[in-house]
Structures are given as structure tokens and as C-alpha cells.
Amino acid sequence: LPCQVFGRAFAEERRGVILNISSMNALRPLTRIPAYSAAKAAVSNFTQWLAVHMAKEYSPDIRVNALAPGFFLTEQNRFLLTDEESGDLTDRGRTIIEHTPMARFGKPDDLLGATHWLLSPASSFVTGVVVPVDGGFSAFSGV
Template identity: 55%
Template sequence: MIPIHENLKDRVAVITGGSGVLCSQMARELARQGVKVAILNRTAVKGEKVASEIAMAGGTAIAIETDVLNRESLEHAKETILQQFGRIDILINGAGGNHSDAITGPEKYDDNTEGKSFFELDENGFSNVFSLNFTGTFLPSQVFGKELLKADAPAIVNISSMSSYAPLTKIPAYSAAKASINNFTMWMAVHFAETGLRVNSIAPGFFLTTQNKDLLVDGEGNYTARSKKIIEATPMKKFGEPNDLLGALLFLVDESYSSFVTGTTLAVDGGFMAYSGV
């Protein structure tokens, strides 16, 4: 069991994409730490389910249907949070994802390989994936940022990816967007450094989630060839579990642990980035 961070009690955290596999676990843990949590996502019922689970466990949470690409929707969410909780201390930019329109079939170009080639990728699909991941981090940071600056020890945590360092095959839009997250994290960290607002990012290694399940598990529940390549390249020889991210999250949002840490992207990857393959 992770120790309680008394320093976080009664703070308020906003989590976009808060009903997802990874971010919902972050929401539950922050609530266990005494943080009041606002779960923002496009589908109200999914967020309400997580908020209800938190309440049943003795925590405090609300769910707000929000489109992270719509400023008006975000402003409405902000006003609701301030009415309910009166402040905002932490922003976790977890909204993101991929789409089949922006994924190639083959890993490398081959005229004879089945599946969508690079030249058949849909322009709108590509743009939508990039926007969801990058603009969907920029806009919430802008909308909630002014409230964060009023807090004593504000923190933003963006969610990056292994594909931000070296792009993964098949997913060019997602990889490019996540690379931009690392850069944007550093930019914001410098921009706000003298205000006390710290901005960092977590880059999860490979976790089985709803958005990548079709790439990593076949219809019978077995690992795909892609999964086997990932496991082979991960020194710990396993996929991550959502709980594996929680220590990194708490470290980054609690200034008593990380007051001099800003502009960093922290990899939680089972050694994936450290392994050269030899």
C-alpha cells in the first residue's frame, strides 16, 4: 500500500480523460490521499461510474461531461469545479487516444502488404488524433492555468508515451502528438517556473488499455506479434499495471517530494528505453 501523503489532503485535482484505464486509477489513488477529484471526459456515464466508486470508498469526486477540444465546455467545467470545491491545485492532462484512420496496416511500406498504407491515411483522422492529444492538453492547461496560479503549490502532469522518444511503427499521428507533449511540457515549465507552477509529464511504458487492446491482443485473448516484440524489448518482460504509475504521479504532484522538479518527462516503462536490443 502506498503511504498517505498528508500534504495533499483537501487539494483539488482535475483529471481529463479521467474514466480511462490509467487515469481512473490515478483518480482513485488521489482520492484515497484525501484529494477532491474532478473527472472530466466526453461520456458522462463513464466518469460518473468512477466518481461513484470513489465516493463508495470514502473519497470525494465529481464527474463532468467535457470536450477537451472545446473551450466553452472546459470553461463550464471550471466553473462547476470552483462552485463545488472552490479551488484547483492539480491538473492531469490525461485525455488522448488514437484512431484507426491514423494507423497504417503494415509496419513498413510494402506494395503487397494488406492493410492501410501511409498513402491511404485519412487526413482528417490524422489531424483529429494529433489535436486530441496535443490541443487536448494545451486547451485545459490554458483554461485551468489561471486558477492553478492561485494555488500555493500548483502542478500540471501531462501524459506522454514511449512513442514520444522514438516513434512506434503504424501510429505516426499519435507518436508525433506525444513527442509534442514532451516539448510542450518543457516549454510550460520554463514559462511558469517563477510562478511556482511546476509542469512535468509521465511517459508510461506499455500497458494494456482500451485504446491499444486491438493492437496487442487478438480475438482469442492471445498476445499479437506486436505484443511479443514489446515484451522482448522490455527488460522486465511484462506489461505495466495501472498501479505502477501511482508512485510517479504522487511524487510529481507533492512538492514536499519534488519541489525542484519541473520540465521533466518521467518514464515508467520496465526498462524499455534503456534497452538497446543487445
Template identity: 65%
Template sequence: MSDAPAFDLDGTVCVITGGSGVLGSEMARAIGERGATVVLLARDETALEEASETLTARDIENLTIPASVLERAELEAAAEMVVEEYGRIDALINAAGGNHPDATTGAETSFFDLPKAGLEQVVNVNFLGTVLASQAFGEYMVEQGEGVIVNVSSMAAVTPLTKIPGYSGAKAAVSNFTEWLAVHVAQEYSPAIRVNAIAPGFFLTEQNRYLLLDEETGEYTERGQQIIDHTPQGRFGEPADLATTVCWLLAPGSAFVTGTVIPVDGGFAAFSGV
């Protein structure tokens, strides 16, 4: 990877957990168009097939593997499959994650009534899933002596958002883990293995669309308007906004960047509200 042009991903092999989701599939398209071979991991086989068809239509080499980020054996089997198919693993994007209604407070659910199972699900898929995937795929990077891991944190890790204590806490753990792992692999194994994260601001996804937009009118909900009012650029993010930042973090042009969490938030973190 080090001999490639600064922003070229030609010939690299990149694994994306949560690769069939809105954000993961956009990242896959962007890095694939820059020459990478893309491996998509997700639990939903139908969604994987649809994402693969989209990539194939763009002449992007891809492989899909059904796997859960919470099952170490499935992740290890997936890593072996990638190496058998392509000979190496150059990059890992930990994009699997999300919130759950059972870990969300509201008019009918107080913080004190949040069920343990809902909180565990959110913490596990966001944080533990990132750790387990980094173990399974990162081990091959250690053998190679080089590689890149990009985690997905959140603005909720910087300033906890109301209603979602599990998600905010899990993403804060992802940011902390990103810094820890960057130092660990550089000192213990190879400085050519880099670990960074992106911290998205507010993007419209299938999970949050109708928390931010009124389903009938298409107007901002009260929560959506609050977010827009605190985002200097005055809009929600688009998947391409994340994808271009990810491409930079994967490419040789960011070779001296590790242990960072990059906000992609339209200025949300910089604005005090005054």
C-alpha cells in the same frame, strides 16, 4: 501544499482530464486515497458516473464535470465550477488522449492514404487538449502562486512507433510543451508552479488490448511479443505503476522537480535491443 508531508496530498484539489478512462480513473483512486479531492473531466457522462461511484465507495471526495478538452469555453466553465466548489485548484493531470484507427497505417491503409481528419483528431486530443486544459486551469494556479501540472506523454514520443505517426508526433509535442511550460510559468509567474510529464511504456487498455493480445487465445500478438521482447522487465505495465509516479510528481516531495518527462516503461527506453 509546501507544508504537507513529503508524499501527502491531503486537502489538495486535483483535476484529471480523461478521468473516466482506465489510466485516469486509476490515478484518481491513487491520489484520492492519499487525501486529495478529485475532479474528473470527460465527455462520456455514463463513464463519469461509473468512475464517481467507484471513488465514492472508497470514501474519496469527488466531482464530475462533462467537458471536452478541445472546447476552451467548456474547460473555462469547468475551472470556474471547481473554484466555486472548492476554492482552489492545486493540480491538473492531462490524461485525455489516445490513438484512432483513421490515423493508423496497416495492411489496407498506407501512410499516403491516411485521412486528414483522422490525423487532426489524434493530434488535437493529445496535444491541443493538453495545451487548452493547461491554459484554463493553469490560470488559477497563477493567481494562487502555486500548483502542479502533470502531462501524459508516451514512449512513442521518445522512439516513434510503427503504424501510428499522428500519435507519436502528438506525444512528442506534449513532451516538448511540458519543458516549455515549466520554464515559462517558473520565470514569468511563480517557481512554485511545476510542470512535468510521465511517459508510459506499454499498458493494456481498452483501446489497444487486441492489438497486443489475441482476442481468442489471450496470447501475445506479433506486435505484443515484439514489445515484450524489448521491455527488460518482460511485462506490460499496470495502471498502478503510473499512479504511484503521478502521486510523487503531485506531492511536496518532488518540489524541486520540474520540466521533466519521467519514463514509466519497464526499461523499454533503455534497451537497444541487443
């Protein structure tokens, strides 16, 4: 819905930037949340489609990209990744950190640089991309 509302306004202005939020689950689906992974893969695919559609149909000055955050410690997942009493990592939390080359969970501020870049004129020739902000999780093969 936001893409539809803002897309219409950007089409009238013939310029603008849409920044969607996907997930690294779109790049590497996780075993316990297939519906979430599929939904985020759809966001990534839609981002690419909309980037082409807006540039071709309305203006090449309308860009559409997405961020794909990795694991960020939030209230939603805190007790899946850390023990409620001790604060130590759970088995799942340890596995994630072992597969994250930067060896930590993301912090909200870690999203600011990529967000600023994708919304700024510095990325004026960038459209249809999904930028992982995941500490290298999506690049790590485990080997």
C-alpha cells in the same frame, strides 16, 4: 486547454502542479503510428516550455511535468497485442515484451507511484521533466 485553465488559476495562486500525459512514443516513435508519436512529442516539448514559462513569468512554485506511459494493456489496444480467441500475445505483443526489460505490460496501478511523487512536495525541485513509466522499454537498446 486544461493547462490554460489550471495554469491561469495557479498563476493567481503563485503555486501549483500541472501533470501532463505524454507517451513513450514521444521518446521512441513507433513505426505504425507517426501522427500519434508526433502529437505526444509535442506534449513533451510543450511540458518543458510551459515549465520554464510558468516558473519565470509567474512563480518558481508552479511546476509542470509529464508522465510517459509505455505499453499498458487496455481495451483500446488489447487485440493488437493479444489474440482475441486464445489470449496469447500477437507478434506485435511479443516484440514489445521482448524489448521491455521488466517483461510485461504496465498495469494502471504502475502509474500511481510516479504520479504521487510528481504531485507531491517530494518533487518540489523537479520541473520540466518527462518521466517514462514503461518497464524499461525506452532504455532498452535491443543489443
